[in-house]
Amino acid sequence: MPRLPRCLSVACGFLALALLAGAAPLRADAPITLEVDATQATKKILHARLTIPAKPGRLTLCYPKWIPGEHAPTGPVTDLVSLQLTAGGKKIAWKRDEEDMFAFHCDVPEGAQSVEASLDFLIATSKEGFTAASSSSAKLAVISWNQVLLYPKGAKIQEAQCKASLRLPAGWKLGTALPIDKAGEPVTTFGAVSLETLVDSPVLCGAHLRELPLGTEDGPRHYLVMACDSEAGLDIGSGYKLKYDRLAAEAGALFGTRHYKSYRFLLALSDQLAHFGEEHHESSDNHAPERMWLDTDTRLLYSTLLSHEFTHSWNGKFRRPADMIVDDFQKPIRTRELWVYEGLTEYYGMVLAARCGLYTPEQFCDHLGVIAEWAGNQKGRAWRPLADTTVAAQLLYPAPRSGQARRRGVDFYDEGVLIWLDADTLIREKTGGKKSLDDFCRRFHGGKGGAAAVKGYTLDDVIADLNAVVEHDWKAFLAKRLTGTDATPPLDGVHRGGWKLGYDDKPSDYLSAQEGENKSIDLTATLGLIAKEDGTVVDVIPDKPADKAGVAPGMKVVAVNTRRYSFQILRAAVAATKKGDGGVQLLVENGEYFQTYKLDYQGGEKYPRLERDEAVKADLIGAIVKPLKKAEGK
Numbered sequence: 001m002p003r004l005p006r007c008l009s010v011a012c013g014f015l016a017l018a019l020l021a022g023a024a025p026l027r028a029d030a031p032i033t034l035e036v037d038a039t040q041a042t043k044k045i046l047h048a049r050l051t052i053p054a055k056p057g058r059l060t061l062c063y064p065k066w067i068p069g070e071h072a073p074t075g076p077v078t079d080l081v082s083l084q085l086t087a088g089g090k091k092i093a094w095k096r097d098e099e100d101m102f103a104f105h106c107d108v109p110e111g112a113q114s115v116e117a118s119l120d121f122l123i124a125t126s127k128e129g130f131t132a133a134s135s136s137s138a139k140l141a142v143i144s145w146n147q148v149l150l151y152p153k154g155a156k157i158q159e160a161q162c163k164a165s166l167r168l169p170a171g172w173k174l175g176t177a178l179p180i181d182k183a184g185e186p187v188t189t190f191g192a193v194s195l196e197t198l199v200d201s202p203v204l205c206g207a208h209l210r211e212l213p214l215g216t217e218d219g220p221r222h223y224l225v226m227a228c229d230s231e232a233g234l235d236i237g238s239g240y241k242l243k244y245d246r247l248a249a250e251a252g253a254l255f256g257t258r259h260y261k262s263y264r265f266l267l268a269l270s271d272q273l274a275h276f277g278e279e280h281h282e283s284s285d286n287h288a289p290e291r292m293w294l295d296t297d298t299r300l301l302y303s304t305l306l307s308h309e310f311t312h313s314w315n316g317k318f319r320r321p322a323d324m325i326v327d328d329f330q331k332p333i334r335t336r337e338l339w340v341y342e343g344l345t346e347y348y349g350m351v352l353a354a355r356c357g358l359y360t361p362e363q364f365c366d367h368l369g370v371i372a373e374w375a376g377n378q379k380g381r382a383w384r385p386l387a388d389t390t391v392a393a394q395l396l397y398p399a400p401r402s403g404q405a406r407r408r409g410v411d412f413y414d415e416g417v418l419i420w421l422d423a424d425t426l427i428r429e430k431t432g433g434k435k436s437l438d439d440f441c442r443r444f445h446g447g448k449g450g451a452a453a454v455k456g457y458t459l460d461d462v463i464a465d466l467n468a469v470v471e472h473d474w475k476a477f478l479a480k481r482l483t484g485t486d487a488t489p490p491l492d493g494v495h496r497g498g499w500k501l502g503y504d505d506k507p508s509d510y511l512s513a514q515e516g517e518n519k520s521i522d523l524t525a526t527l528g529l530i531a532k533e534d535g536t537v538v539d540v541i542p543d544k545p546a547d548k549a550g551v552a553p554g555m556k557v558v559a560v561n562t563r564r565y566s567f568q569i570l571r572a573a574v575a576a577t578k579k580g581d582g583g584v585q586l587l588v589e590n591g592e593y594f595q596t597y598k599l600d601y602q603g604g605e606k607y608p609r610l611e612r613d614e615a616v617k618a619d620l621i622g623a624i625v626k627p628l629k630k631a632e633g634k
Contacts, residue, residue: 140206343416578604
């Protein structure tokens with residue numbers, strides 16, 4: 001997540017850097033300035049100028065490599081162009097490091113007190129990826145500061161202070177969590193922040209921009225800031241605005257404190273941008289289709305986008321795995337605890353969506369049913385433990401969907417949902433409903449609050465706080481689910497919660513919306529394949545009919561039972577198998593060759609959804625999705 005991809009003045013004071021570290025000592029009393037001109041963002045280009053305090057000698061400038069929240073070295077350095085360095089009014093040469101492609105060396109001449117850098121950044125045109133993907137359209141843009149930033153090697157991002165300004169196209173407005181010193185058109189100047197806070201605070205700007213206050217005036221303020229390619233797309237409607245009011249309240253009731261002074265949901269509504277979400281401490285960067293508020297299916301599918309990223313303010317930004325806390329953007333981040341960082345967030349993203357009314361209880365169960373079916377089809381779990389998907393996250397994020405059932409992908413999101421549901425229902429069962437995973441969250445993510453902070457943790461800390469809620473062998477519980485290679489999916493939480501995986505002959509609303517977003521048909525529960533609109537096979541499930549017949553990812557279905565392929569024709573063919581009409585024959589293109597495959601399947605249409613298990617009296621899942629706070633006026 002889902003998974004996301006951003007003239008300015010910045011001033012930063014740095015501690016002196018040792019010459020042996022490849023950087024000249026910096027003046028501690030002087031800031032860096034950075035000026036970013038976004039007036040050509042609609043043409044996919046940003047212009048930036050930086051003034052970096054320096055003393056004579058060797059200086060190494062770094063371009064951010066490991067972008068917080070992306071769990072990988074995704075800094076888009078290939079799109080940094082037109083780099084020029086000057087000092088004392090004279091051009092100075094630079095040289096890229098031959099081993100670290102994100103580092104640039106130069107020599108600061110005698111008498112110079114700073115280095116001036118000018119550069120351009122080419123905004124991607126492709127919608128594939130996260131923040132390095134397309135982030136501007138003709139009417140809006142998302143400015144990610146890491147894309148236009150150079151900083152001295154050795155500078156600690158938590159200590160180096162920065163001051164920024166941004167020039168926008170005429171008539172555009174902006175929203176951001178950054179403190180604003182001077183708002184104006186076309187230039188806005190921001191208050192001094194650290195490099196870490198700067199990169200953690202993107203700017204959403206556009207010709208059609210609307211900022212709505214959320215919740216009540218008690219405590220930190222919350223805002224929904226929307227920019228859209230059309231004015232009509234900003235119409236959230238009073239009913240849905242109320243649900244996001246409740247989201248702010250429900251999150252506060254869950255965690256018991258807030259680690260921010262205010263919070264902004266930044267929401268870019270455009271079909272020209274990559275669709276994803278990325279967490280930040282006092283804001284979130286969310287990209288969704290232009291008609292998110294206007295189309296029922298789109299609104300349903302994106303119901304957990306903002307609740308997921310909001311949860312990250314506590315889980316991921318405040319409480320963060322100790323190995324993911326680094327003092328610059330160049331050090332590799334160890335990601336083995338992403339089953340907490342992302343898995344617990346995915347779980348509560350769904351739970352909070354249900355508690356505030358973005359999901360009905362039925363839609364929550366429909367989503368959970370899709371996850372349960374997916375988990376059973378991830379045959380890669382027989383050889384690859386979930387823990388390896390977290391460690392190898394930087395490899396799996398860009399991996400293709402083809403072969404994913406055998407390879408495994410970033411499974412710590414959806415499988416994390418099942419693990420934490422398992423823990424939640426176990427706590428509720430052992431305490432007779434008196435305690436739940438909510439109690440763990442209040443203990444684990446609590447604290448003083450009121451301002452952004454970071455508190456690291458280890459696996460032992462997670463286990464200790466789980467045991468503080470209810471005594472159990474949590475170490476063994478987690479070891480089995482994280483390091484085991486059991487082919488059986490972890491559905492204990494579903495069953496203990498009073499439900500079971502069932503099937504219907506029509507897709508649920510959630511699955512239909514997912515198919516529409518992906519422009520694909522999901523027949524993994526029957527034929528064992530996923531296919532695109534043009535017939536391209538995205539993936540097949542090992543040992544299911546399509547795989548057994550010889551169909552493979554990358555092939556292209558041309559015809560179904562002698563008729564030209566379409567979603568409708570394929571669904572009809574699957575439905576007809578229930579009457580014993582001879583199975584399903586696919587004419588498939590494989591490169592320059594064509595072949596007919598007969599799929600041995602007779603079960604008709606089957607699509608996953610959860611069913612109440614009457615053998616289990618307690619409906620714990622129903623209890624989990626109940627609001628913690630009483631809605632206003634009720």
